[in-house]
Amino acid sequence: MTLRLTDSQYGKAESRVVRITRDTPRHEITDLNVTTALRGDFSAAYLVGDQSDVLPTDTQKNTAFAYAKEVGISSIEAYGLALARHFVDDVGPVQAARIEIEQYAWDRVVVDGVEHDHTWVRSGAEVRTAAVTVESDEAGQRAHVVAGLKDLVVLKSTGSEFHGFLTDPYTTLQETTDRVMATSLVAQWRMSSTDVDWDATYAGVKAILLREFATVHSLALQQTLWHMGTAVLEAFEDIAEIRLTAPNKHHFLVDLSPFGLENPGEVFIAADRPYGLIEATIARDGAPDAGSAWRPSGGVA
Ligand SMILES: O=c1[nH]c(=O)c2[nH]c(=O)[nH]c2[nH]1
Numbered sequence: 308m309t310l311r312l313t314d315s316q317y318g319k320a321e322s323r324v325v326r327i328t329r330d331t332p333r334h335e336i337t338d339l340n341v342t343t344a345l346r347g348d349f350s351a352a353y354l355v356g357d358q359s360d361v362l363p364t365d366t367q368k369n370t371a372f373a374y375a376k377e378v379g380i381s382s383i384e385a386y387g388l389a390l391a392r393h394f395v396d397d398v399g400p401v402q403a404a405r406i407e408i409e410q411y412a413w414d415r416v417v418v419d420g421v422e423h424d425h426t427w428v429r430s431g432a433e434v435r436t437a438a439v440t441v442e443s444d445e446a447g448q449r450a451h452v453v454a455g456l457k458d459l460v461v462l463k464s465t466g467s468e469f470h471g472f473l474t475d476p477y478t479t480l481q482e483t484t485d486r487v488m489a490t491s492l493v494a495q496w497r498m499s500s501t502d503v504d505w506d507a508t509y510a511g512v513k514a515i516l517l518r519e520f521a522t523v524h525s526l527a528l529q530q531t532l533w534h535m536g537t538a539v540l541e542a543f544e545d546i547a548e549i550r551l552t553a554p555n556k557h558h559f560l561v562d563l564s565p566f567g568l569e570n571p572g573e574v575f576i577a578a579d580r581p582y583g584l585i586e587a588t589i590a591r592d593g594a595p596d597a598g599s600a601w602r603p604s605g606g607v608a
Pocket residue numbers: 469480526527528529555583585
């Protein structure tokens with residue numbers, strides 16, 4: 308019997324890196340969850356316990372914190388690229404590095420109508436994400452950036468229908484021409500370049516996703532996702548593909564007739580689970596190859 312180690316990667320998951328910029332009395336905060344994973348031939352560690360090629364996960368964690376100071380965090384994409392390139396360029400056995408980052412948003416506390424300099428309240432908004440992979444082989448070095456967001460919770464109270472669907476003996480769903488549509492969107496977009504205004508791209512993509520959700524008169528969540536994705540690819544030439552994942556957060560009309568009450572689309576029960584899970588990947592023809600851009604670390608982004 309021959310058994311082989313066919314794949315491996317190792318790193319430090321979920322380092323909570325908080326960087327305060329305090330060059331002026333008005334401080335800034337950047338609050339991250341950083342996962343690193345190194346790829347290469349680390350088989351000696353697995354097969355015989357030889358650590359000579361292993362950069363400890365503790366060191367990877369330290370590097371994430373040191374880079375928050377040494378390099379700074381202009382954006383999570385730029386910081387991720389710097390970290391990934393460091394591991395590939397400066398640590399001998401590393402053939403590829405994957406950095407996955409979540410960024411938590413904070414809003415300034417407002418006191419007497421004035422934004423406070425050094426106090427924030429955690430914003431309930433979406434989490435910004437980045438997954439950076441730098442890979443190196445005989446052909447050279449390539450960097451992949453998948454930017455994104457998750458937990459973007461949106462709801463529209465009309466402008467959504469669902470009817471004309473296939474039925475079989477198990478179908479009970481009623482057709483509707485007016486329903487609540489809500490989701491907690493996950494979007495990931497793969498850039499075809501690393502020379503990007505990361506913050507502007509993030510803000511632009513998010514605005515388009517929200518605009519399309521609001522303005523498309525939806526015949527299904529599937530159709531809404533197609534409109535969201537194509538609008539993003541039309542607006543941003545340097546986005547190669549976008550992946551959208553949308554749990555259908557069902558809002559069921561409550562039957563108030565036992566109480567002699569009408570309910571014309573006013574009182575709903577927000578169901579927790581199960582939920583429909585609608586997913587789509589929309590890609591630009593002729594976009595650069597994805598390489599290992601989508602290979603996860605098993606982490607969080
Ligand atoms: O937008 C929807 N898409 C579906 O595929 C589906 N299936 C379902 O039961 N409700 C919905 N809604």
